[in-house]
Amino acid sequence: MQISGNLLIGQRSVRGSHGEIRAIDPTHGATLEPVFGGAAYADLDEACALAAQAFDTYRETSLAKRSAFLEAIADNVLELGDTLIARCMSETGLPRARIEGERARTVGQLRMFAALVREGDFLGVRIDPAMPERQPMPRVDLRLRHIALGPVGVFGASNFPLAFSVAGGDTASALAAGCPVVVKAHSAHPGTSELVGRAIQRAVHDCGMPEGTFSLLFDSGLEIGQALVNDARIKAVGFTGSRRGGTALMGIAAARAEPIPVYAEMSSINPVLLFPQALSTRAESIAREFAAALTMGSGQFCTNPGLILAVEGPELERFIAAATAALTDTQASPMLTPDIHRAYETGVERMAVHPDVVTLLRGSSDALHGGRPALFATNAEAFRRASELHDEIFGASSLIVRCPDLATMRALLERLDGQLTVALHIDENDHADAQTFVRTIERRAGRIVVNGFGTGVEVGHAMVHGGPYPATSNGGSSSVGSLAIKRFLRPVSYQDMPEALLPDALKTTNPLSLNRRMDGKLQLRR
Ligand code: NAP
Numbered sequence: 001m002q003i004s005g006n007l008l009i010g011q012r013s014v015r016g017s018h019g020e021i022r023a024i025d026p027t028h029g030a031t032l033e034p035v036f037g038g039a040a041y042a043d044l045d046e047a048c049a050l051a052a053q054a055f056d057t058y059r060e061t062s063l064a065k066r067s068a069f070l071e072a073i074a075d076n077v078l079e080l081g082d083t084l085i086a087r088c089m090s091e092t093g094l095p096r097a098r099i100e101g102e103r104a105r106t107v108g109q110l111r112m113f114a115a116l117v118r119e120g121d122f123l124g125v126r127i128d129p130a131m132p133e134r135q136p137m138p139r140v141d142l143r144l145r146h147i148a149l150g151p152v153g154v155f156g157a158s159n160f161p162l163a164f165s166v167a168g169g170d171t172a173s174a175l176a177a178g179c180p181v182v183v184k185a186h187s188a189h190p191g192t193s194e195l196v197g198r199a200i201q202r203a204v205h206d207c208g209m210p211e212g213t214f215s216l217l218f219d220s221g222l223e224i225g226q227a228l229v230n231d232a233r234i235k236a237v238g239f240t241g242s243r244r245g246g247t248a249l250m251g252i253a254a255a256r257a258e259p260i261p262v263y264a265e266m267s268s269i270n271p272v273l274l275f276p277q278a279l280s281t282r283a284e285s286i287a288r289e290f291a292a293a294l295t296m297g298s299g300q301f302c303t304n305p306g307l308i309l310a311v312e313g314p315e316l317e318r319f320i321a322a323a324t325a326a327l328t329d330t331q332a333s334p335m336l337t338p339d340i341h342r343a344y345e346t347g348v349e350r351m352a353v354h355p356d357v358v359t360l361l362r363g364s365s366d367a368l369h370g371g372r373p374a375l376f377a378t379n380a381e382a383f384r385r386a387s388e389l390h391d392e393i394f395g396a397s398s399l400i401v402r403c404p405d406l407a408t409m410r411a412l413l414e415r416l417d418g419q420l421t422v423a424l425h426i427d428e429n430d431h432a433d434a435q436t437f438v439r440t441i442e443r444r445a446g447r448i449v450v451n452g453f454g455t456g457v458e459v460g461h462a463m464v465h466g467g468p469y470p471a472t473s474n475g476g477s478s479s480v481g482s483l484a485i486k487r488f489l490r491p492v493s494y495q496d497m498p499e500a501l502l503p504d505a506l507k508t509t510n511p512l513s514l515n516r517r518m519d520g521k522l523q524l525r526r
Pocket residue numbers: 155156157158159184185186187188219220221222223225226240241242243244245246248249265266267268301302339340343344393394
């Protein structure tokens with residue numbers, strides 16, 4: 001399939017006239033063809049108008065039809081074959097295996113949402129039947145279901161060009177909920193975005209969905225993205241990226257006449273707690289796993305381990321020696337964009353010159369924009385005082401904090417910002433100590449990992465990829481896994497509505513055969 005550089009507005013392919021976007025191959029520094037035209041305000045207006053028009057029809061398409069639509073997107077993405085893989089590799093510098101794995105994840109999550117929609121439990125149906133004879137007051141008939149929020153604006157992420165981009169988790173969960181989607185493509189991978197956008201556009205057509213169910217815009221600056229968040233027809237936003245970008249969009253959304261939720265996944269340093277017994281018995285193997293988790297994808301995972309807390313002593317020194325050796329052997333690959341590489345180098349440099357920080361390792365790389373790993377150490381007191389040491393450095397950089405005892409480790413954890421993950425390395429003899437940390441960790445993180453690292457994120461039903469601010473803007477949900485659909489739904493209660501006017505999901509006869517809570521009791525479909 002030929003990449004046109006055009007915007008996709010509903011079923012149309014439109015040349016953007018507001019500035020240009022060019023993809024860069026981060027491995028060679030070369031500019032890639034074609035030139036992408038940036039959207040003008042009129043293009044945004046059209047995409048939002050179509051999305052608003054589509055909303056009522058799309059959200060009431062049958063569960064079977066919506067589910068088939070999500071599956072059609074998955075099939076169409078796969079059908080792009082090597083064209084998609086090759087373009088994505090050249091726009092991101094990521095290796096083939098990673099891109100193919102990410103495509104499998106993208107397709108897998110679309111299919112997971114298709115199954116979720118078909119089953120219908122996400123509607124959360126509850127029926128409290130009327131009790132006309134109840135004393136002293138009769139009870140009304142109340143029926144609840146969840147409906148879609150409205151058109152959703154999605155910002156594609158740089159670090160997951162497929163799984164968190166145009167047809168990624170935010171889009172898949174919003175479409176599953178019944179929300180039309182307007183995507184603002186990430187400027188780092190416009191060709192990948194267009195290819196995937198066309199796969200969705202074709203599925204909209206083939207499945208008979210309303211035209212405005214999906215649009216894709218390119219932005220030559222920041223204005224169109226900001227205007228998307230500001231558009232009164234957009235009712236929620238999905239975002240993955242920097243804390244600065246995420247909080248800017250949160251500010252715009254909050255200042256609207258009708259404020260809307262922004263589900264932003266932003267920054268996390270993913271603390272790792274090394275407990276004494278685990279360190280004593282397997283410092284070296286934990287260190288090797290740590291090095292692999294830190295450098296995976298050039299460190300460009302929001303869940304990579306940016307902070308190690310451990311009690312000082314010879315066991316921790318064994319860990320440091322083994323981690324340094326493992327990181328020295330790592331060949332750094334190019335980072336996703338020159339800007340991300342520049343931001344990483346700046347963050348590492350800031351850490352290196354900090355008066356309370358010692359540089360343990362600065363890895364090497366032959367690659368252009370190589371994400372050379374960096375390992376630093378400091379002491380607990382300095383870490384407690386210097387909040388700048390708590391900031392995310394997006395890339396393969398980690399800070400080890402030597403603590404005098406476990407109580408200090410717990411006190412430091414207590415002071416940290418919200419995190420996507422906290423990992424504990426424990427042996428059986430550490431269980432009693434670890435138990436004293438669990439409540440604190442639950443308050444600080446979305447996911448608690450034992451004897452592993454949070455870097456890999458499984459897509460499933462029990463996954464939480466979220467956490468308190470600034471890990472995310474809203475710790476009440478997850479941006480990965482089936483729970484993500486919850487972000488784009490809201491409950492509506494129908495009081496004394498005649499059966500003929502009720503949506504099928506709430507009819508007494510249960511024509512959709514849904515599981516439901518009847519008068520408080522779970523009633524399973526036959
Ligand atoms: P980013 O700069 O926050 O950009 C993400 C998306 O939001 C892009 O589409 C960007 O537009 C747009 N955007 C950013 N600021 C905006 C603003 N003020 N108004 C409107 N739109 C805005 O993130 P990135 O490009 O992916 O990477 C840059 C840095 O983000 C990294 O160095 C890293 O620090 C951080 N990051 C963190 C995570 C994480 O999960 N924790 C993931 C990725 C990146 P453009 O396409 O025009 O740039």
